[in-house]
Amino acid sequence: MSLSLRTCLTLVAACVISSxxxxxxxxxxxxxxxxxxxxxxxxxxxFTKKPEPRYGDWKQWMAQQSPDVVSLQELNGFSPKxxxxxxxxxxxxYSEILKKGGFPTGITSRYPISYVRRIQEGFHHxxxxxxxxxxxxxxxxFHPSNYKKRIDEAGLLKQDIMSLPGENPRVVLAxxxxxxxxxxxxxxxxxxxxxxxxxxxxxxxxxxRNLNHGGIDYGAIEAVLGQGFIDVxxxxxxxxxxxVGTFPTxxxxxxxxxxxxxxxxxxxSPNLQKSVLSAGILRDATTEVLSDHNPVVAVIDVxxx
Numbered sequence: 507m508s509l510s511l512r513t514c515l516t517l518v519a520a521c522v523i524s525s526x527x528x529x530x531x532x533x534x535x536x537x538x539x540x541x542x543x544x545x546x547x548x549x550x551x552x553f554t555k556k557p558e559p560r561y562g563d564w565k566q567w568m569a570q571q572s573p574d575v576v577s578l579q580e581l582n583g584f585s586p587k588x589x590x591x592x593x594x595x596x597x598x599x600y601s602e603i604l605k606k607g608g609f610p611t612g613i614t615s616r617y618p619i620s621y622v623r624r625i626q627e628g629f630h631h632x633x634x635x636x637x638x639x640x641x642x643x644x645x646x647x648f649h650p651s652n653y654k655k656r657i658d659e660a661g662l663l664k665q666d667i668m669s670l671p672g673e674n675p676r677v678v679l680a681x682x683x684x685x686x687x688x689x690x691x692x693x694x695x696x697x698x699x700x701x702x703x704x705x706x707x708x709x710x711x712x713x714x715r716n717l718n719h720g721g722i723d724y725g726a727i728e729a730v731l732g733q734g735f736i737d738v739x740x741x742x743x744x745x746x747x748x749x750v751g752t753f754p755t756x757x758x759x760x761x762x763x764x765x766x767x768x769x770x771x772x773x774x775s776p777n778l779q780k781s782v783l784s785a786g787i788l789r790d791a792t793t794e795v796l797s798d799h800n801p802v803v804a805v806i807d808v809x810x811x
Contacts, residue, residue, distance in 0.1 A: 540807055540808055540809035540810075541574075541783065541805060541806065541807050541808070542574040542575055542638075542639060542641070542805070542806045542808055543571070543572065543573045543574045543575070543803065543804075543805050543806075544573065544574065544575045544576075544577070544678060544680060544772060544803065544804045544805075544806060545568075545571060545573045545575075545576050545577070545788075545801050545802070545803050546576075546577035546578075546579075546645075546680035546681055546682075546770060546771075546772055546801060546802050547576070547577070547578060547579070547770075547796075547797060547799065547801035547802075548578075548579040548580050548647070548681075548682040548770060548797060548798070548799040549564065549578060549579070549580055549581065549796075549797050549799075550580055550757070550758075550797045550798045550799065551580055551582045552580055552581050552582030552583045552584055554582055554583055556757065560757070560795065560796060560797075563792075563795075563796060564796045564797070565592060565595045565596065567792060567793070567796060568595075568596045569595055569596040569597065571596070571788075571803075572596075572597070573596065573616075573803075574615065574616045574617070575613065575614070575615050575616070575617075575638055575643065576593075576596070576598070576613065576614045576615075577611070577612075577613055577643065577645045577646075577680035577681055578611060578612045578613065578614070578645070579609070579611050579631075579645070579647040579681055579682045580609050580610075580611075580647075580682075581603060581609075581610040581611065581612045582608075582609060582610070584603060584610060584612065585603075585606070586601070586602075586603050589601045589602075589603050589612050589614065592614075593614035593615075596614075597616060598614040598615055598616050599616070600614065600615045600616075600617065600618055600619045601613065601614040601615070601619070602619055602622050602634065602636060603634075604624050604626075604631075604632045604633075604634040604645070605624065605626065605632055608631065608632075609631045609647065610631075610632070611631065611632065611633075611634045611645040611646075611647050611681065612634070612645065613634060613636060613643060613645050615638050617638050617639050618638070619636045619637070619638055620636065620637045620638075621635075621636060621637040621642075622634075622635070622636045623635045623636070623666075625662075625666065628658065628659070628662045629648075629659055629662065630647075630648065630649040630650070630655060630659070631647040631648075631649075632647070633645070633646065633659075633662070633663065633666070635666060639808050640676065640808070641676045641677070641678055641778075641806075641808060642667075642670055642675055642676065642677045642678070643677075643678050643680065644663065644666075644667075644677070644678070644679045644680070644681075645680060645681050646663070646679055646680065646681030646682070646683055647681050647682050647684075648660070648681075648682070648683045648684045648685055648726060649684060650684050651684075651707070651711070651713070651714040651715065651716055652713065652714065652715040652716075653685070653715055653716065653717070653718050653723035653725060653726065654715055655715075656683070656684060656685050656723075656725070656726035657723075657725040657726050657729060659726070660725075660726045660727075660729035660730055661729065663679070663730075664729065664733055667733065674777055675775070676774075676775055676777055676778050676808075677735075677774070677775040677778075678772065678773070678774055678775075678778070678804075678806070679730065679735060679771070679772070679773040679774075680771070680772045680773075680802070680804075681770070681771070682769060682770050682799060683726060683727065683730075683769055683770070683771055684769050685723075685724075685725075685726035685727050685769060686722050686723065686724050686727060686767070686768075686769070687724065687727040687731075687737060687740065687768065687771070688724045688727065688728055688731070689727075689737055689740035689743075690740070690749060690767075690768055691722075691724065693749045694722055694767075697765070699764075699765045700722065700764060700765050700767060701717065701720070701721065701722065703762075703764035703765065704716035704717045704722075704764070705717065705720075727771075730773055734775065734776045735773040735774065735775060735776075736773060736774050736775075736776065736778075736779045736782070737771060737772075737773055738772050738773065738774055738782050738785035738804045739768075739771070739772070739785050739786060739787060739802060741779075741782070741785070742782075742784070742785050742786070747786070749768070750768070750786075750787045750789055751766035751767050751768045751787075751789075751800075752767075752768050752769055752770040752787055752789070752799050752800045752801075752802065753766075753767055753768075753769050753770065753798060753799050753800070754766070754798055754799075755793070755794045755795070755796075755797065755798050755799065755800055756794040756795060757794065757795045757796070757797060757798055758798045763798070768787075769799075770787075770799055770800070770801075770802050771802065772785065772802050772803075772804045774804070774806065778806060780810060781806050781807045781808065781810040782804055782805070782806055783805040783806065783807055784803075784804070784805045785802075785803065785804040785805070786802070786803055787800055787801075787802055787803075788800060788801045788802070788803055
């Protein structure tokens with residue numbers, strides 16, 4: 507075989523192998539794109555408190571997680587440009603923020619965001635709704651200290667969900683609900699410490715209504731569960747994966763914020779229940795100093811029926 511022919515054949519073979527590898531990579535990307543990794547995190551006053559190195563560490567941590575959708579609460583002081591720049595640091599080209607001022611929520615995504623709706627009437631902080639990959643996402647941040655208002659907000663959330671187009675829309679609710687789940691009632695019943703803490707808060711602040719006739723109220727989360735939504739963390743709880751809270755963290759242990767409790771959630775509509783591949787609370791030495799809340803994650807196969 508001549509050198510030129512051998513060289514030609516080698517080049518052809520290399521092209522075939524390269525083409526096959528490229529096709530495999532493209533296929534792998536296509537398969538991977540069917541899975542959405544969703545993270546929700548309350549970032550505590552938009553990093554205006556204890557800002558550095560917390561803010562830089564948090565952005566680095568988020569990039570390491572490689573999420574597809576991020577639901578954020580307490581983006582205090584953030585502009586749409588600020589959020590877009592942060593989103594870019596973890597590979598997201600799309601972002602939306604609820605409002606200017608106060609305690610805005612926001613969402614970032616690897617994929618285009620459409621049908622954005624910003625609702626403030628009737629909500630203490632507001633409600634952000636949008637669609638990503640044919641799934642409706644709600645960024646939730648309910649009232650921090652009044653159980654009655656949280657129940658009202660849950661009712662308004664239900665009304666908006668009922669108004670979504672289509673016969674059986676796929677829905678994800680993600681955020682800081684500031685509310686207790688009946689799924690955790692057994693855990694809270696082990697001690698009176700949480701009730702004692704809220705009794706003190708309610709007695710010192712006239713607008714606070716944390717307790718319902720002296721007891722923990724589960725009404726807001728019961729309203730969500732009553733619509734058929736699945737609490738993805740509780741649904742995967744087992745003996746090997748017992749109760750874990752999301753608030754407070756070690757970052758704010760210089761003050762008394764009460765005992766450990768779970769107030770951050772990701773819920774999915776019933777038609778997504780079998781699509782949840784994994785879920786959990788990301789609580790470790792790193793996340794304990796990134797915010798006063800620990801983040802929650804869910805991995806969802808949006809192609810799975």
